[in-house]
Amino acid sequence: YLQKVSGIYNLGILIDETFKDSIERFNEKETIRRIGRISFSGNIKSSRTIYEAFGGQMPEFVKLKQLTREDFESGVDYFNSGNYTKAKECFIRVLRMNKDDMAAGRYLKLCSDKISCKEKGMNAFEQY
DSSP: OHHHHHHHTTOOEEEEHHHHHHHHTTTOGGGEEEEEEEESSSOGGGEEEEEEEOTTSOHHHHHHHHHHHHHHHHHHHHHHHTOHHHHHHHHHHHHHHOTTOHHHHHHHHHHHTHHHHHHHTOOTTTTO
16 A cells, blocks of 8 residues: 555655654654555554655655655644645645655645545545
């Protein structure tokens, strides 16, 4: 599932919080960003926070994701709290700097589709 999501959105390696903690011990936190929560069984209580480890991507992508990480993660937080207007602002800033960030583009689209998203209880990547 994570591999499929990673391929669709041109993400680096997707990991959960346990693996993220291991990587951070090796001073790799500069190349990790929080992507959101994914429910593996369709039950929100069993969802996990997912991170992208993007250090192995081309240097220009690594730099852009480092520069936009704060806005991206703030956008994820706003999106998850239901503040779609603020989330949209964050993802627009990300896309202004990195037009190829497909994950930010996906969130931006969902901010516009907020009613249908909220009704379904869906997160950014759940339908894939």
